[in-house]
Amino acid sequence: MSADAETPWRRTARRFAKNPAAMVGLIFLGLVVVMVLLASFFSPYSPSTQDLRMINTGPSGRHWLGTDFVGRDILSRVIYGGRASMEVCVVVVILAVGVALPLGLITGYIGGWLDSVIMRIMDALFTFPALILALAVAALLGPSVGHAAIAISIPFVPGFVRVIRAQVLAVREETYVEASRSVGVGRSRMLRKHIFPNVASPLIVQVALSFGYALLAEAGLSFLGFGVQPPNSSWGTMLQSAYSFILDKPWPLLPPGLAIMLTVLAFNLVGDGLRDSLGREIFVVKAEK
């Protein structure tokens, strides 16, 4: 290998940067993240301040995105609501990967009866529609944002386990793994140093795409009252309160819905872009499915 050879990650970044749709998605997500992290800086008002002279108004100079049914500034609520929604998504993905990674590595690398048992449970988990399972778990644990995050993460686990396991199976028989095994590399070191790096790229794609689904699931749960709880609000709870006035004041429905749609779209564009720029490694997983 020559000294100036491109590392795989740099090659991926170069390919990714050439994909305009993926870059638009990434820039949009960057802006969303900055906005919600610095919510107090970007919001023109506090999300709970009521302007009682302006209730259920459309966009105006004073309130760019109008006000809701108790006169709160919708733009500020979209920014703060985005923070709650994104927090749930981050926790969901961390929980799902945290559970799925060891399961996927173990089932793929060690195999045997443990593999059969875990995979049968994963198959069974796959038979529940994600929203139904998440709702049942969230409701029985009791409505709270933490419980919602746990509930939403469960349906993601089988998908992650399958992706990780398939990748482990694909690299397990590669010559370099066999060579390391023959010189006496232990199981845990093997998984950490040789197997895991190969699992990373398909996992990253899956994670990027899961953010979008997690955001949609959070919206659904919060809309039904099992997600983010008042007085806090997320994009889903904003849709819920907008729904009550849908017949005569439909405007407040638009901003949070569009925020969800554009953010999910951005996650999907980034996920698709990553899949295309990571190249060959991903095909192994696709063929296994």
Add this chain to the structure above:
Amino acid sequence: MGGYIVRRILALIPLILILSALVFALSFLIPGDPARTLAGGLKATPERVALVRKQLGLDRPVYVQYGHWVGHASTGNLGKSLLDNETVGSQIKARFPVTLSLALGAMVVTLLIGIPAGILAGTHPGTFIDRLVTFGTSAAIAMPDFWLAMILVVVFAVKLHMLPAIGYIHPTASPVDWITHLYLPCFGLGLGGAASIARLLRGSLVDVLEQDYIRTAGAKGLKPRTIVLKHALKNAAMAPITVLGIQFAYLLGGTVVLEQIFSIPGMGQYFFNALVRKDLPVIQGVTLVVAITFVVVNLTVDVLYAYVNPKVRLA
């Protein structure tokens, strides 16, 4: 083919046993003393707590509880609601057709929009039409389905007065009203699936149309229309068919929110009311029925797939 179907059905037995255990295990999620929580928390009387404990058999060992529950469930007895003492089975039986009409209607929307859109984009790759379809499908996939449904209500019911906003009419009362009340929820629920199908079909159609047998068909003078519809589509449809089962599961999940918005008295609404009141037998019953419905639908899709694609049967 017969052997394939038998093999697939036998493989379902352990699957259904595991999924029933998972549904049963939902009761372990209830914090604290489940009998007290389910009886209404701190304000529940000791008699009520004892009654709930007895009704659910919570005073017996877990394996006995599971055995009882799964034994009853296999005969269609899903227990009684903790709140109104009605049997879960009879409620589900009455509400299942309502939810099924919503989900099947959404499936019709998925196919009627998804297939033509996929063919249109797949036969014109790289053109303006293709980009338009790609843009539309990306947007539709990213939308919350219930948000789309609410927007449709605002546009078609509130502003244009073309369709009823909410409600459900039983088909025996008026078939026409039944359909007009289903338009908006089915469209809202089915559009996302249409987008997924269109994308998959577009992708596989582009690949298939580059193959030699298609060029041969063109060379022997077949019309482009015949080539696409008779020769290409058969192969290109494989990928979309495999996801139809998953689409259906997604639709069943979506009905919970959609039935709430449109006040449709289906299983989703029953499930939602049970969630709010922590009515465990109802939550477990609906979850089990929905999961098994999905298993049956998936089996049907797989058998259909094996029928279309003989290679699968041998695998």
